[in-house]
Amino acid sequence: MPKLSGLDFCRRLKGSTAGQFVYFIFLTARSELKDCLQGLEAGADEFIAKPVAPEELRARVQAGLRLQRLVQALAQANRQLQARNELLESLALTDPLTGALNRRALDQALPRLLQQVGPQGKARYRYLCLLMLDVDHFKQINDTYGHFIGDCVLQAIVERLQQHLRPSSLLYRYGGEEFVCVTPGLSPSRCQRYAESLRQAIASRPVEVSPRRSLAVTISIGGVVISEDHPLPPEVALQQADEALYQAKRAGRNRLQLFWPPAPFSGNTSEEVL
Template identity: 55%
Template structure:
């Protein structure tokens, strides 16, 4: 049963239309003028509206334009009632948002035929809209999955590559508390030995546990990424050098403070080496340069004995992973 709204200031026309459409099995509502009709159409969301051209307060053309301007009503099929038969008038009606015309005096047989055709088109438009919504939702899901690391649930390197340039632009254009952007490159110490001695399944357990511990103490504004292999990255806006040092130490201690449970009731001590770098209004880097700064500091942390935090000096660094 389709929901149909009749908008007409003439009571006789309303009665004829309502009776004919009810006899055809439709659920029919009526409005006495364009303003009343506009209020009802926003409440009822009918599949089809039959609207008179000439009405007080709001004419049919303005009514059609107002309905079609509302995106939630865009698929509503509108039949415009009129005695006008000139091409210019029909063009005005179509340009205003009408989908079909019905000439006065009304022929019931023609009315019901045009309503059937309009409802078919409305159903097709609704099906297309729903299909597009499902496609958009699926694309969003695929986009989300493409930027999520399946093992740890963290964002991945692709997500970092996409968001870091944007965060840097924000940092360089902002005054006040957000004019710093800190990045930490974190590497699980001697992770190759974990895989060699305990196997890759245990290695996966360690990676997930490290991710969970980092998430557990992460600042609300910071973002965590699995950069690749045993490397993680944290991007933290708004941290001054002093606060960044404290935050980096808290990340390190979250992992080092207690051993990680692995299968067979065993535990495994795990530590991180961390390299930090800070971009600011007065110390600007591209995204690649900032990553190199943090990567160089990570190398220094490895050289310093591991399980420590080092911050970069403003120079790029190349190295091999220890």
């Protein structure tokens, strides 16, 4: 083999993705132990010294084929298991009703995102916009039309919000009719405009819950912008967004209230406002 030895060829082949499952047999006139060890270390599966009987070579090739079929079957089973595990993990982080991410996913992602907020040029994000969205008068929808229609309303709202989300936004179902939208990189003024666009996306036209029924639905939004100058831990960021949402509800609903800089948390969100 000019320019490329059998050892080099074996190393290149076994080092490639396509060659990992190739059964490689060295058939050579060299029979010393060091030659055998070099071949096996290069990745060969067998090392046969010449002369070799055709029947023996045929038997060794057939044995290699059986082994490779087992290796490939095991690799396929591992890929299927990995895909199944990824599916289970995805389901564990997804709200089954709306398809949005769930509270568990938010609890995992928010601390990591907040750690990436800092000074420009040193951190990944300068700002992080956290919005809490709540469906106005949702209890009345359930009481008037039933929980099935209520579920349809939530599904339709999430579908419409997903159509208006920025590529960097993540939407979570926080609980009941409350959702959280987290968007890194938005300054306070941009966060204000973005949140207002989401509110208008719901209020602009009725929500169709069936071919014959549509309901006028609105949402209220409370938000907070986290930055280097105003860092917040996850639980406080959520509390302040909830406080802002409460104020939007108190002001008449179908409104937006954004805290910037974040306000001291009063903890006074216990009063029920639909």
